[in-house]
Each structure stands twice: as structure tokens, then as C-alpha cells.
Amino acid sequence: KNQVEQSPQSLIILEGKNCTLQCNYTVSPFSNLRWYKQDTGRGPVSLTIMTFSENTKSNGRYTATLDADTKQSSLHITASQLSDSASYICVVTDFSGGYNKLIFGAGTRLAVHP
Amino acid sequence: EPEVTQTPSHQVTQMGQEVILRCVPISNHLYFYWYRQILGQKVEFLVSFYNNEISEKSEIFDDQFSVERPDGSNFTLKIRSTKLEDSAMYFCASSDSGNTDTQYFGPGTRLTVL
Secondary structure (H helix, E strand, C coil): CCCEEEECCEEEEECCCCEEEEEEECCCCEEEEEEEEECCCCCCEEEEEEECCCCEEEECCEEEEEECCCCEEEEEECCCCHHHCEEEEEEEEECCCCCCEEEECCCEEEEEEC | CCCCEEECCEEEECCCCCEEEEEECCCCCCEEEEEEECCCCCCEEEEEEECCEEEEECCCCCCCEEEECCCCCCEEEEECCCCHHHCEEEEEEEECCCCCCCCEECCCEEEEEC
């Protein structure tokens, strides 16, 4: 069964610190991997998209890495800000049907404290 | 910046009633999606829609659900006879292409079935 597992489930850090969130997946065939940020009660917002041939992708203070061999990805947040408090969701695209079906992880809930 | 909009933001209904959730995707997008997120759980794919027909649906999307693009702008999700377990946030998303393109999510409709 196609799955996306994330760790840790939740994380508390102090403002200005860095953190790294992990994602393991078993989705196959694999088209691309995305990281989304979801504020409470809002829709997910895309941070990065990586295809299987990409190893790293940055978006400001967010840097995602991908190892397609081990089926692992990470999201590194640099110099955290209070506004980074949100759920970060790893999403892997199952393209087996010829169309884009997103398989969502449960997310890591990040809290940035002053 | 163009965005996906959804109405209503919150819908309360009695069990067994029909509900229609409305979405206006980004105007030049061709692919449309519905997802749901039960409180405290992960986002789940329901259905994708392209060229006026369903391209893929999950096991959640049973005969009680239907989607329609009644005109050039709206994309609707109908639940024929709501159940208590249909209570969730429902997110609409759209994308320009069906593969590696970013899916843009709306703010969601919170459905409460009493």
C-alpha cells in the first residue's frame, strides 16, 4: 500500500533556531514529492516540488532534499520565525493512473516559541 | 495573485440531507480536485476531474458523492445523503497540468453533519 510517513509528529523550537523534518515513503511509481505548509483551518500551501531526479530544492528559508533510492526526504527550516508555526506535510504523487493523485503524510506540527 | 475560492466557509446540515460545496478554481487551470480532512487526521484525496469527466477517484468517493462543472467557472462537490462521518474540511484544488504542476488549494469548507 502506498504510504507516506513523517517524523517527528510534533516539534517545538525557539525562534531563530533551525530544524529538520523527515519523510519516508513507499509510493510507487513515484512522480514527484512536495512539501506543503498548512496553517490551522486553512488549505495547504505548496513550498517545494521535486521530481525523482532532483536532490535538493530551496524556497527562501526552506530547503527540501530527496533521496529517491532510499525513498526519504527532509525539509530544513533555517532561522525559524514565529510565523513558521504550522503543520508541514510531505506529499508524494502517485502517477500510476496517468493522473496526479496526491498521497499525504500526517504532517509534522511545528511550534516556534519566542 | 489568482486563488482558488470556496463557498460556504462553514456548512451545517442534518444527517440525510444533501449538500453542495462550491469551488471557483483558478481561471486558466484545467485540472480540478477535491480532498477532505477529518479533524485531526491527514488530508485525503477524493477525486480528480479533467475535460468534464472524473479522471480518478478514491475508495472514499462512493455513490453518495458526485462532482460537476456546471459552467465555465464553478466546480461543485455534492453529497447526496450526508452521514455523521462526512463531517470534515473539504478542500478544492486546481492545477494547470496534471503531472508536476503545483496544485493550488482553496481555504476549505468546514462541513458539520448533525
